[in-house]
Amino acid sequence: MTVIAIEEHWTSPKLTAALTQLPPERRDDSLALNDGHGITERLEDLGDARIADMDDQGIDLAVISLAPPGTGPLSPADAVPFSRDMNDIAAQAVSRHPTRLRAMATLPMADPSACGAELDRATRLGLVGAMVYGRTGDVMLDDPRYDDLFETAAALGQPIFIHPQIPPRVVRDVSYSGFDEMTDLALSTFAWGWHIEAGLAALRLIVRGTFDRHPDLQIVLGHWGELLPLWSERANGLARFAGLQRSVTETVRSNIYITSSGMLSVALLRHTLAVTTIERLMFSTDYPFQRPTKEQVATFLGEFATETDRQNFMSDNARRLFNIDGAS
Template identity: 30%
Template sequence: MIDMHAHLFPPITRQEAQALDATQAPWLRIDSAERGMIMRGAQEFRPVHSPLWDADARIADLDHHGVDMQIVCATPIMFGYALDPAKVADWAARMNDLTLAHCMRHPTRLKALAQVPLQDTDRACREASRAQASGHVGVQIGNHVGDRDLDDEQLVEFLHHCGSNGIPVLVHPWDMMGGARMKKWMLPWLVSMPAETSLGILSLILSGAFERLPRALKLCFAHGGGAFAFTLGRADNAWRHRDIVRKDCPQPPSRYVDRFYVDSAVFDERALRLLVDVMGSERVMLGSDHPFPLGEQQIGQLVSQSGCLSAQEKRRILSDNAKTFFNLA
């Protein structure tokens, strides 16, 4: 099994984070060998456990779950897209080096995705290429930068760079919409995250951006593509009946599902079946969101124990697709 969606947070101290920003930059408070707290300045952000920063603890988890390889990437709070681009470029390079060091403790089991200063296209492209040369197997980006969605010309330029240089891209939702209306019950994660991911996909489709991007671009959206599969019929219907929807998009939205992948983190067999029906089993990859509580608690169980997938479909989702997507031996 290859789990292609998992997170880490290197043991960054508050002093190191202050070099980026004294009040907003995240750091890790380690409270014991097993427990810690992601901090933002002086504020507690999220309690976490040792597999997030300890590679040996991570491998113990993977052994327990029967996972052969895991591809790890930054916890999205580390992106820093709202901060000074020059400082964030240095921060991203430092985080990428630490991520690679985390993986090199178990180089056949762990692979790294890089982060980039996405608010600055030139710097983002340079860091993506530097990270690729240093051993990262791709990059992870957020689904927007402030008010700029993935159809923004500068973000399309970054995606074009990745497609032209063989750098796979994982898009992860972050900085979720909704504000004060998402009061409690983890509603930003339950409602806004799926919406953010769907917004990212549809912004690329309906803007016509996919028409301008190279087909060689390897692009994957986390969390099963959010609400996209369930609402694709609605998008096609709107495209057929409203010229404002199809103004910049020459084909129905469903014609673009071969331009990207999704992970399998949907937590329900009926949702998984729909996802495979919409995307095709060749465009779904095992993703767990490990080691967070909202991730799959038994990595790979939904796919491996599914009664509605064939053995070939399971093999594709659990390993073969990730090997192709990330160029793994």
């Protein structure tokens, strides 16, 4: 049985250096989470060590994507060439390990006018989908300037993965501060804050009518949907105010895929299946930030009701969405 994991991160020392050298007002503090405990070394390895870790976890094929914050904090002039470089590096890694790796594109979100063209170029390189963030500077993902990107993604059949990101500094100062520095950071990122940011970004896309204009567009959310499935019924009232063609819940069921992101929780699985269908769920480990063992993965996969459901979650849904073939 093939296991495909679709939210497996990497980064480049050159990009990390550029991000850490940004002025404080533009620097992304979540970069600190990419350091220590062997995280940096694993992020930067796209070769034998990564493949060995995949073997240890029982992962047959990984869809790699650039670790947060991507190229988003860079200036438009820097984001475009850096995104191209990252996509070239990712494509080269896939070519070296064609049965073990695929890659999502990195897009120059600081220059909305360049995103569609780079997604098209990355698709021709063989990349599958793209990973973006809900906000670039003060510009939200649902801003009309990004509509060309979504039109291009829908036309190419390329899914867009919305990854969490740290909240704006003003929000962090009000809602996520008052503890020690690292506790503030944890609260505003993986513990709570950045999941709210990602779920809100997806909800804003719905409210903006993005999926009414582009009904074939597919979005991916990690961490069991970034809280959106939990609250979709409450959010359904937005459809009337925004003049949407479908409810939030209907859009979740038709335009949003959801991954586990290493959170191998039976309770979260059952809740998500109460909102959407098994055909919308996919496995991921959020490597190297989460590293479930082969035994933990096998135990969780044993919780599915049927072999068809298990196979959909493990690999078949990812194969269809990302147009993957050739997995070992």
